Amino acid sequence: NAGVTQTPKFQVLKTGQSMTLQCAQDMNHEYMSWYRQDPGMGLRLIHYSVGAGITDQGEVPNGYNVSRSTTEDFPLRLLSAAPSQTSVYFCAATSGLTNEQFFGPGTRLTVL
């Protein structure tokens, strides 16, 4: 049982490049979310999904897209990377029974 996995662990992009941050969970949780974490800012919600085929915007959605074609996967796409998107990104899956939120190990993204 791997829990929540994220790839890659580290990524460097140039301004304007696009990429997809992968997130997968094997716990069959319906609710998944993406956060970014910046120094002194805590965790800020980018997008979330309450189930396959359903996504919604969080606090800071601009510049990011998500999709949820399966329960297991919840990729985050950066359409045209900007230096302001330099951050650590965490994916999480939440148990509908206990409300416990399980986080992945994070992806550290640097945009030059």
Place this chain on the structure above:
Amino acid sequence: GESVGLHLPTLSVQEGDNSIINCAYSNSASDYFIWYKQESGKGPQFIIDIRSNMDKRQGQRVTVLLNKTVKHLSLQIAATQPGDSAVYFCAESPPGNTPLVFGKGTRLSVIA
């Protein structure tokens, strides 16, 4: 307590002493609260939760206290150990199918 600016508030305690980490939450209608621990380079990890119909909940070496009158949450760690050194976040769950709102975190530093 909650951070301001770019720097997290830091609590330094001697090994073996008790630690108390505080959090002020924002929504008086929030009905569920969680404490997370985040070690360096890792994702947040669930520690303990409490529902709004309780004012105290105990786990192994940890206790969460909830004061709804002043919208205050605290995490008490008994006999603090070096392995407790981490950043601790509180999170509140507003009513309805609404995402968690995270505090900015407090860094706990244990002095051996």
